[in-house]
Amino acid sequence: MEKNGKDSGVLAMAACYQGFDPAAYLQYNYTPPRADFGRTDSIVPWKLACLHRAFTEGDVSGELLVDIGSGPTLYQVLSGCEVFKKVLLTDFLEVNRQELRRWLQDEGGCNMDWTPYLQHVCKLEGRRASEWTEKAAKLRQVITDVLPVDVHRPLPMASGALPSAGADCLVSCFCLESVSPDLATFTKALGHIGRLLRPGGHLLLIGALGESYYFGGPGVKIPVVPLNEEQVCASLKESGFTLIRLEVYTLPQDMRVGVDDVTGVFFVKAKKD
Ligand SMILES: C[S@@+](CC[C@H](N)C(=O)[O-])C[C@H]1O[C@@H](n2cnc3c(N)ncnc32)[C@H](O)[C@@H]1O
Numbered sequence: 001m002e003k004n005g006k007d008s009g010v011l012a013m014a015a016c017y018q019g020f021d022p023a024a025y026l027q028y029n030y031t032p033p034r035a036d037f038g039r040t041d042s043i044v045p046w047k048l049a050c051l052h053r054a055f056t057e058g059d060v061s062g063e064l065l066v067d068i069g070s071g072p073t074l075y076q077v078l079s080g081c082e083v084f085k086k087v088l089l090t091d092f093l094e095v096n097r098q099e100l101r102r103w104l105q106d107e108g109g110c111n112m113d114w115t116p117y118l119q120h121v122c123k124l125e126g127r128r129a130s131e132w133t134e135k136a137a138k139l140r141q142v143i144t145d146v147l148p149v150d151v152h153r154p155l156p157m158a159s160g161a162l163p164s165a166g167a168d169c170l171v172s173c174f175c176l177e178s179v180s181p182d183l184a185t186f187t188k189a190l191g192h193i194g195r196l197l198r199p200g201g202h203l204l205l206i207g208a209l210g211e212s213y214y215f216g217g218p219g220v221k222i223p224v225v226p227l228n229e230e231q232v233c234a235s236l237k238e239s240g241f242t243l244i245r246l247e248v249y250t251l252p253q254d255m256r257v258g259v260d261d262v263t264g265v266f267f268v269k270a271k272k273d
C-alpha cells in the first residue's frame, strides 16, 4: 500500500531501524562466542575466505568499490581494499556511519576491535598476521567516505556520489533481506543497487537464509524476509545479474542463539549484464 509514494512496509521497516544499536549488533554477531576464529566450522573464516577468493581470483578489477548497507562493520572490504583504489562505505543510519568514521579516524571510542579480522585476512593473503597494522592503514587510506544510502530508492545514493559510469564493484552483506518487508521488495532493492554498478561490474552479496527476524539491539526485533537459494538466484536473474558462483554455509546448531533465527548464509558472486 503506497503512502506519499512510499510502501507502508518500507516505512514500517525504517521505523524499526530507529532503535538499531551498533554496539549491541556488533556484540551479537561479531564477537565471541558467536564469531569465533578458533572453530574450524566457524562462519567468520568462511565469510572472509569467500570474499578473499572473490576479490583476488583475477576477474574483479577497477577503481571504485562500494559497500551497500555497511552497518557498523568493515570486514566486508578487508580483501577489497587491496584491489581498489577507492572504497566507499554506506549506511541508512547516521549512528552506523558515525561508528565507521570513529574507526577510520583512529581516535578511540570504537565499539569493535577488528584486529582478529585484519590478522585473519593478512594470513589469507600470505602475509604475517603482524602485518595487520599495515592493512589497517591501507583501509584508512582507500576508504574515502561513509555516505547515506537507501536501497528502496530507485537511486539509492545521492546524485554525484558515484561516477556517471557507476561503481566497478559492489559488496553488500546482510542488508537487502533485513530491510525488505517481502521478496518483491528485496528483488526491487537488488535492482536499485544494480543501477549503481557499471555493466560488467561485479556484485558480491552475502545474506541470511531462512531468517525471519533478528535483534538489532536490546528489545529491537527487526523482521527479515526469509530467503532460500532458489529465491536468491531468481531475484538476481530478474534484477539483471548473471550468477557466477553461489556458496552456502549451514549454521551449526550451537550457533543458533536467540539474536536471530538464521539457518544458513549464502555468498553470491555475480556480474551485471
Ligand atoms: C543486518 S545490518 C548489516 C550490517 C553489515 N553489512 C553486516 O554485514 O553485518 C543491515 C543494515 O542495513 C541498514 N539499512 C536499514 N535500512 C536500509 C535501507 N533502506 N537502505 C540501506 N541500508 C539500510 C541498517 O542501518 C543496517 O546497518
Ligand SMILES: O=S(=O)(c1ccc2c(c1)CN[C@@H](CF)C2)N1CCSCC1
Pocket (backbone or CB within 6 Å): 029, 030, 034, 035, 036, 043, 044, 047, 174, 175, 178, 208, 211, 214, 224, 251, 255, 260, 262, 265
Ligand atoms: O556472520 S554471521 O553469519 C551473521 C552476521 C550478521 C548477521 C547474521 C549472521 C544474521 N542476522 C543478520 C541480520 F540481518 C545479521 N554469524 C552468524 C553465526 S555467529 C557469527 C555471526
